[in-house]
Amino acid sequence: MITAALAMAFVGSLSYGKLPAPLAVPLSIGTGAALFIFGRHSHTDGRIPIDVMAQRSRLNTLNPTLKLAAALALIAVCIASANPYPGLLLTLAMPCIAIHGRTPKLRDYVQTIALPSAFIIIGGLALLFEVCGEPAGALNLRVFSIWLCVSPESQARTAVVVAKAFGASSCMITLGLTTPMPQLIGALRRLRCPDLIVDLMYLIYRYIFILLTLHTEMRDAARSRLGFRTYRTALRSTGDIYSNLLAASYRFASRNFDAMESRCYDSGIRFRESSRRATLPECLICAALFAIAVTLAIMPL
Amino acid sequence: MRPNDEVLRIENIGYRYHGAERPALNGVSVTVRRGERVAVLGSNGAGKSTFFLCCNGVLRPQSGRILLNGNAVGKTKREVYALRQAIGLVFQDPDNQIIAGTVESEIAFGPMNLKLPGDEVDSRVDSAISRLNLEQYRTSAPHYLSGGEKKRVAIADILAMEPQVILFDEPTASLDPLNVAAFERTLEELSNSGIAIVISTHDVDFAYRATDRAVVFANGAITADTSVESVFGDAAVLAAAGLRKPLLFEAAEILGLAVRPRTIEQLRRASLGES
Numbered sequence: 001m002i003t004a005a006l007a008m009a010f011v012g013s014l015s016y017g018k019l020p021a022p023l024a025v026p027l028s029i030g031t032g033a034a035l036f037i038f039g040r041h042s043h044t045d046g047r048i049p050i051d052v053m054a055q056r057s058r059l060n061t062l063n064p065t066l067k068l069a070a071a072l073a074l075i076a077v078c079i080a081s082a083n084p085y086p087g088l089l090l091t092l093a094m095p096c097i098a099i100h101g102r103t104p105k106l107r108d109y110v111q112t113i114a115l116p117s118a119f120i121i122i123g124g125l126a127l128l129f130e131v132c133g134e135p136a137g138a139l140n141l142r143v144f145s146i147w148l149c150v151s152p153e154s155q156a157r158t159a160v161v162v163a164k165a166f167g168a169s170s171c172m173i174t175l176g177l178t179t180p181m182p183q184l185i186g187a188l189r190r191l192r193c194p195d196l197i198v199d200l201m202y203l204i205y206r207y208i209f210i211l212l213t214l215h216t217e218m219r220d221a222a223r224s225r226l227g228f229r230t231y232r233t234a235l236r237s238t239g240d241i242y243s244n245l246l247a248a249s250y251r252f253a254s255r256n257f258d259a260m261e262s263r264c265y266d267s268g269i270r271f272r273e274s275s276r277r278a279t280l281p282e283c284l285i286c287a288a289l290f291a292i293a294v295t296l297a298i299m300p301l
Numbered sequence: 302m303r304p305n306d307e308v309l310r311i312e313n314i315g316y317r318y319h320g321a322e323r324p325a326l327n328g329v330s331v332t333v334r335r336g337e338r339v340a341v342l343g344s345n346g347a348g349k350s351t352f353f354l355c356c357n358g359v360l361r362p363q364s365g366r367i368l369l370n371g372n373a374v375g376k377t378k379r380e381v382y383a384l385r386q387a388i389g390l391v392f393q394d395p396d397n398q399i400i401a402g403t404v405e406s407e408i409a410f411g412p413m414n415l416k417l418p419g420d421e422v423d424s425r426v427d428s429a430i431s432r433l434n435l436e437q438y439r440t441s442a443p444h445y446l447s448g449g450e451k452k453r454v455a456i457a458d459i460l461a462m463e464p465q466v467i468l469f470d471e472p473t474a475s476l477d478p479l480n481v482a483a484f485e486r487t488l489e490e491l492s493n494s495g496i497a498i499v500i501s502t503h504d505v506d507f508a509y510r511a512t513d514r515a516v517v518f519a520n521g522a523i524t525a526d527t528s529v530e531s532v533f534g535d536a537a538v539l540a541a542a543g544l545r546k547p548l549l550f551e552a553a554e555i556l557g558l559a560v561r562p563r564t565i566e567q568l569r570r571a572s573l574g575e576s
Contacts, residue, residue: 047445055442180442182402206400209444213396252397259398262357262390263462264382264414271401272409272422 003039003118008032010121013128013150014158017138038107039114048208050112050176057178059101063278064183065190070286071175074293078167081297087163089296093289094170098177112177116169124162128154181205186273199269207249214248215241306335307371308465308497309356309388314365316351325351326362327521333466333497338488340508340529341501343518344543349501352518353468356499358384370465386415389459393471395451399443404435404454407443411462429457433487449480456487466497473507485511509533509547510563517542530561 012028019027054060059067078086095109104112129148130137137149175184185205189198218241222228227237311331317324326348333339341349354360356367358374358381367374367384374384392398401407408429412422430436433453438446443454452472459467473481488511492498502508508515508529515532517525525531525538532538533550546554549568553561562568 051442052445055445180402182406182442185402202402203400205402206444210396213444255392255394255397256400258354258359259390259392260400260410261359262354262385262392263411263458264385265410266378266382266414269400270410270413271406272413272419272426273406 001036003114003121004032004036006118006121006125007035010124010128010162013125013139014155014162016150016155017152018155034110035114035117038110039117048212049108050173051181053104053108053112053177054180056103057098057101058103059097059178060180060183061276062178062282063276064179064187066278066282066286067175067179068184068187068191070290071171073290075168075171077290077293077297078164078171081164081293082160083297083299084160084163085296085299086293087160087165087167089293090167091163091170094174098174101178104177109173109177113169113173116173117166120162120165120169123165124158127158127161130154182271182273186271189273195268202269202271207253210252211245211249214252215245218244307332308335308369309333310368310371311352311356312366312368314355314362314367316355316360316362318351324521326355328365329518329521329523330365331516331523331526333499335465335497336492336495337497337514338492338512339497339499340512340515341499341518342503342505342508342515342532342542342544344503347518347542348521349518350470351521353390353470353499353501356466356468357388357390358382359390382415386411386462387465389462389464389467391455391459391467391469391472393474395443395448395455398455398458399451402442403440404438404443404446404457405430405440407454408457408461411458415462425461425463429461432460432490433457448475449477449483452476452480452484453487460491464496466499467491469498469500469502471502472500473502473504481507505533505544506547506549509550517544519543534561 008028008031010028011031012024015024015027018024074086074090078090081087095106098104098109099106128150129141130151132140132147132149135147135149137151138155139150141148179187182202182205185198185201188201189195219237222237222241226233228234309332311329314326314329315324316326329348329352331352341352343349351360355362358367361376369384369387374380399407401410405426408426409422412425417425430439433456435450435453435457438450438454443451446454456467472484476484485507488498488500498512500508500512512529514527515525515529516523517532517538519542524541525535530550533546538544539546549562549565552568553571556572558568558571560567560571562571
C-alpha cells in the first residue's frame, strides 16, 4: 500500500505541468491502483517465488549465456544513455518478454518488481523535490515555513534517472524470472567469472533453501508453544531462533563438507552444466532489441 | 590371500575424536564381500557413523588398516579417492548430501570429481537416473522434492560413482512405509547386481527383513558379527547393545516355530506347516 501511495504521488508530481490534468490524474491513480492490486505479496514458507517462477518459465530452456549477455548489454545501454527512452523501452518490453513464458503472470511480475520500485520511487521523490525559501517551481508545497518545489529541470532530470533505474531493474528481474539460478551461475562460469565466486554462489544458493526450511521449522515450533504470543515473547523467540540457526547452520556445513569429501571433492565444485545452444532467431531477437535500445539512446532528448 | 569375493576388509581400526574421553572406535574389524547385505546395529553413540566415515575414507583411522580388494589403503590422495569411489556413503539426511541446483548436476558431482570424460559422466548420470526412476525430476531443483525423492537422488549420487559397496546411514529414518518398501526393492536390485550393502539402522524389523548378516556395535567395539538370526537369538548381545528382537522373530519364538520367518507371508506359511 505504501509503494502504491508513493507511486501515485511520484507520477503525479513528475507529470504536473508536463501532461494535461485529464491525462496526468488518471495516470497517477492508475499506477498507484495497479501496484495496490497486483503488488501485494503473499508469504511462502520454504519457497522463494522468483525461484519457483524461474523453474516453471517456458523461457528457462533458452541458452542462459545468451540471456545473461543480452541482459548485461541492455543494462549497459540503459545506464549509459543520456535520455529516458531506452529505460522506458525496457520497462515496457521486459514484462512482455517475461510473461511470454507463461510463468510468471503479469500479477506475479508486478509483485516481484514492487519492492525495488519502492526504493526507486523514494529515490525519485528525493530528486524531484527541492527545498526552497519561496515558491519557485511548477509545483510548490508548503511545509511549515519552507517550500518543496518541483521545477521543470528536476522533472527532466528525475525522469531520466528513474527511467534508467526501472529499465535496468526490469532487465534483471526478467532475467531472474526466466532463468533458474543454477543456469545463471553456470553462465557466469562460462563468461569467465572466477571459480571461487561461482563455487560460493552455488553453495549460497543451496544454503538459502536449507536455512529457510530450518527457520520455518524453528519458527513453527516456537509458534506452537505460544512463542509469539506477545511482542516481548516474539522478540525473545526471534532472537533464540536466529542464534539456534547459526549453530544449526554450522553443524550442517560440517556434515555437508563430509558428504562432499565422501564423493571425492578435493577443491573446486564441478557440476555437469548442460544447456541448449542458442539458435539464430534467438540471437537475432536479442540483437534487434539491443539495436533499438542503442538507437533510442542516441536520440536527442 | 583373500577370497575372490572380498571387497573391503577393516582390520583392528581405532578412532578417537579430538578432546573425547573415550575412543569412538576401538579395535574394530569387519570384512565385506561382494553382493552381501549387512546390518550395522547399535544404540546412539555406539560408533556406527564414525565407522562409516572411516570405511569411506572421510576420517582416517588412527590405528589399524583398511584393505580395498586386498590392497592396503595408504595415505596418498590417489588411494583415498579410490577408496571413496569404491565405498559409497549415503548420508542419513539427504539435505546433508545434496549441493547442486538440479538433480542431474547433483548426480554428476561425484563422477565430475573423478575427472571422468564428459561422455562417461553423462552415461553414468543417465544410468543412475534410470535405475532410481528419477527421469521426470532430471532438471528439477532438489530442494522442491519430497523426502523419499531426495533419498532416491542421494542413492543415485552414489550409484553414479559405480561403487562396490554402499554404506547407508539410517536409510529408513523419516521415510513413510511406501518409500521404505520402494527402498527395499532398490536394495534388492543393488545387491543382485553384485554391490555389497551395509546398512546402519535402529529399525530391527527392517534389518531382519532386508539383511542377512548383522554387525553389532557397543561402546565403539564390535560385540557380534554373525547371521541376523543368531544375533536376534542372543539375548545377551541384544541387551548389551540396547536392541530388541524383531516382531516376526519374536512371534515365531512364541509360536514355537523351528524356522525364523522374515516376512508375514513366511510366518503364515510356517504357522500353517507349509514348506
